[in-house]
Amino acid sequence: MVVVGVQAGSAGAAPDRAAGATALPLNASQRATAIKEAQAGAASVAAEIKLGGKEKLVVRDVIKDADGTVHTRYERTYDGLPVLGGDLVTHARKDGSLKGVSRATDAKISVASTTAAATAKSGARKVIWAATGKPALAYENVVKGTRADGTPSERHVITDATSGKELYSYEAIDTGSGTSQYSGTVTLGTTASGSGYNLTDGGRGGHATYDLNGGTTGTGTLFTDADDIWGNGLATDRQTAAADAHYGAAMTWDFYKNELGRNGIAGDGKAAYSRVHYGNAYVNAFWDDSCFCMTYGDGSGNLKPLTSLDVAGHEMSHGLTAATAGLKYSRESGGLNEATSDMFGTAVEFYANNSSDSGDYLIGEKIDIRGNGTPLRYMDKPSKDGASADYWSKTVGRLDVHYSSGPANHFFYLLSEGSGAKTVNGVSYNSPTSNGSTVTGIGRAKAVQIWYKALTTYMTSSTGYAAARVATLQAATDLYGAGSAEYSAVATAWSGINVN
Ligand SMILES: [Ca+2]
Ligand SMILES: [Ca+2]
Numbered sequence: 001m002v003v004v005g006v007q008a009g010s011a012g013a014a015p016d017r018a019a020g021a022t023a024l025p026l027n028a029s030q031r032a033t034a035i036k037e038a039q040a041g042a043a044s045v046a047a048e049i050k051l052g053g054k055e056k057l058v059v060r061d062v063i064k065d066a067d068g069t070v071h072t073r074y075e076r077t078y079d080g081l082p083v084l085g086g087d088l089v090t091h092a093r094k095d096g097s098l099k100g101v102s103r104a105t106d107a108k109i110s111v112a113s114t115t116a117a118a119t120a121k122s123g124a125r126k127v128i129w130a131a132t133g134k135p136a137l138a139y140e141n142v143v144k145g146t147r148a149d150g151t152p153s154e155r156h157v158i159t160d161a162t163s164g165k166e167l168y169s170y171e172a173i174d175t176g177s178g179t180s181q182y183s184g185t186v187t188l189g190t191t192a193s194g195s196g197y198n199l200t201d202g203g204r205g206g207h208a209t210y211d212l213n214g215g216t217t218g219t220g221t222l223f224t225d226a227d228d229i230w231g232n233g234l235a236t237d238r239q240t241a242a243a244d245a246h247y248g249a250a251m252t253w254d255f256y257k258n259e260l261g262r263n264g265i266a267g268d269g270k271a272a273y274s275r276v277h278y279g280n281a282y283v284n285a286f287w288d289d290s291c292f293c294m295t296y297g298d299g300s301g302n303l304k305p306l307t308s309l310d311v312a313g314h315e316m317s318h319g320l321t322a323a324t325a326g327l328k329y330s331r332e333s334g335g336l337n338e339a340t341s342d343m344f345g346t347a348v349e350f351y352a353n354n355s356s357d358s359g360d361y362l363i364g365e366k367i368d369i370r371g372n373g374t375p376l377r378y379m380d381k382p383s384k385d386g387a388s389a390d391y392w393s394k395t396v397g398r399l400d401v402h403y404s405s406g407p408a409n410h411f412f413y414l415l416s417e418g419s420g421a422k423t424v425n426g427v428s429y430n431s432p433t434s435n436g437s438t439v440t441g442i443g444r445a446k447a448v449q450i451w452y453k454a455l456t457t458y459m460t461s462s463t464g465y466a467a468a469r470v471a472t473l474q475a476a477t478d479l480y481g482a483g484s485a486e487y488s489a490v491a492t493a494w495s496g497i498n499v500n
C-alpha cells in the first residue's frame, strides 16, 4: 500500500522520491474543482505550448503528485471541432512552470477548410482526424451491431470529409475472456431494501449487479435476496455468477483505491455496474465505455460464467485506460491497451489474495475456454498461447491486439519477477529475453506503480512500444530516481523484449 506523506520502510532517497511522485488521491469534489481551475487556465496553457489560434484545450483530468507536480490531460478542439488523436498532457512543477508535454501527435493541426466537400453518413460527426497521417477534416461514423458470437459491436469509421476515403476504423467495444465461479466463499457489499437485500455495494460507489437473464440489452433485473446469502458455487444457481462478478468488481475497486490511490475506474468515485447471464452460452465478457458497464456471458453450455477475478480486473481496466491514456484499440497502442488490462487484471488477482484463485501471471487460467485446461495467455512467455509475440518487432502491430499485447505482458513479467526459471504461488515460469540478457525483477508492486504512472501521466492515445519505453522510464525517474535500480530494471526489461 502506498500512503502519501508517510515514509515507508527505512529512511532513504527511494521511499522519499516514490512518495513525492505518487499521485494524491482526490475525492470527487476536489477533482471537479481541479478540473474547473485547469479549464480556466487552459487558454494560457494553449498559448504557452504554442497551439494555433483555432485550437482550444479541454481538460479531461488532473493528477496532482505529492511533491506538487501537476499533470493535466487535455483533449483539443480546432475551430470548435474535436481533434481525434490531438490529446496531450502537460507536466507543471510546483511553482507552475512547465516541465514538459506528452503529446499524442507532434503534427501541427491545420486544415484548409472546415467545410466538408464529401457527404456525411447519417449520424456522423465532423472532426479533425489527427491520429494517423496528416491532420485532416473528417467524419466519424459509429456503426453499431452484433458480431457473429453475440458480442455487441461499435465500429468507428473515420472518412476524409474532402475525398470521402476511409482513413481509419476501429472497434470500440473490447472483448476479453472469462472464468468460472472459483473464488470460494466471499464477502459481498449489499444493500438492505424492504424485507430483503439487493446486490448494490454502497461502500464502493454503489456498484450494482444485474441479471440479464439471457437478454443482450438494457440492465435486466437487479439481483435481490431474502437472507443476504448469495449463490451456491454452482452455475445452476443464477446468483453464483452474480457473486463472482460482484466480488470481482469489489476487488478491482479496492485494488485501485489501496494500491493505485485511485477513486474508481474513471477516478471520479463513480461506480460502474455489472450484468451477468448475457445471451445464451456466450463465451466472452466485455467492457463497454458507453454504458460504463461490465458484461459477462455464461460460457460453454451456460456452465462456465466468465466471471473470474483476472477477467473482471482485465475488463474493468479497459475503463481505466479509456479514462486516462485512451490508448487507441488498434495496432501497437491497442496491444498496449490489452497488456495494461492483463497487467492490472493480474494485479487484482494477486491483490485479492484468495486461496481459491491465487495470484499468477496467467490470464484466464480458470476459464478453460480452450477445453484442455490451459490458460488463455501467459505473461512469462506469451508465445506459449500459440499466437502472441514474445518480443517487439516492426510487424507486431499487425497482430490482433490480444497478441500484440504479448511483448508488453512479457516486459511486465520480466520487470516484476526477472528472467529465467521461477516458481510463484506454486506456478512455474521460465521467462526468456530476446538478447539473452539477464533481467532482475523489482517486484510486481513497483512494476504496477511504474506502469500506472506512465499510463496516467505520460501515455496518450497514440503511444506505441517505443513511446511506452520512454513513458515508463520517465515514470521510474519520477518515482525512484534516474540513477535508481528500478530505472535500470525498466531499461533492461524493455531491451529484453527488443525495445531499445
Ligand atoms: Ca489464479
Ligand atoms: Ca490469472
Ligand SMILES: [Zn+2]
Binding pocket: 174, 175, 176, 314, 315, 318, 338, 341
Ligand atoms: Zn481486453
